[in-house]
Amino acid sequence: MADIKLAFLIQRPPYKSENPKLGLTHAISYQTVEILLEDGETVTPTVCVVGEGVLGCVKDQKAMELYGITSTEMHVKSCLLVDLDVLVCKEDLARFGISEDMMPDAEDMGADKTIQVVPYAEIQKVIENANHVLFF
Amino acid sequence: MAVLTIGIFSSLVGSMTPDFMFKLSEAALEKGHKVNIWVSGNAVSLIKNHQKHLKDYSTGEKPLAALIQKGVEVCTCEACTLARGIQKPDAVEGVQWNAMHWYLAKVHGSDRVLHMGGE
């Protein structure tokens, strides 16, 4: 199979666990995977943020200023910059009171993509259509 | 023969997930399957050599070396490992070092992927 679709499910809140960050950085690494694959082979990740994972999709995070580490926000923006689809669960945003204007975009970095707020049913479709599912 | 790629992210001590991973890998090998293991996050403590196997703690060195001997490809996330102060000479012999795209490349060629996230 030439293209392998991967569903990256980010389900944990940011910072205490390294997992949400690792989910995003592993997804971003699709950009360079071709050096290890045969011609015509590709990997296509879709990042799906669900549950408490949506807490990482809030802008103006100050992790760099306060702890000297890259923020989850920056990783989300990097995903957008490398043209990954980033789907965030609409129901979970509503549950935690996060409105769309509280979420980051990567326009300042020159990204064309923006976060897509979708009902969970859309994320279920991504899971169904993926070859493999990775929960972070 | 089918291919199973495992991503392990849980710490060796304080989690028994690596113990599960070792036993599952052994079982898969016994059934003739190929196994790849990607080590990332807190799991990188698995690849440290000279682990002292105190009976109160799980150990990673011997089971990992045994799997490598049997042909399992094991690769550690270079950034995650160096960030924890483990240098290449400190690693179990045969462990590969690479970036996260190694995992995605192995996933590409796998029949099944068991991604064991968590701490």
Add this chain to the structure above:
Amino acid sequence: MKLAVFVSDFKLDVDTLDRLKADKLGIILVQNGVYHATLKENGAASSLLKKSATFYALKDDIETRGLGSAAVDGSVKTVSYGDIVDLIFNDYDKIAWL
């Protein structure tokens, strides 16, 4: 979709499992997840076992916790590591670890 989900905790702090849907769902209880198969909290079996799924529990992890097959709920099949390998290659086409 034929999905096998490994449940490794007793008290899940995420609701991911409740949402996952599959034409064929297998739930493999491992590590502290095996308590779902063995404990009757306040006399009641785990609500997880009410899900429409086929349940398996890892024998090694049951016995590690001082429990035996007699403690395992009748809806749960006890399996070995080798059985799990066969399940994930033969009975399901995707795997998730929660």
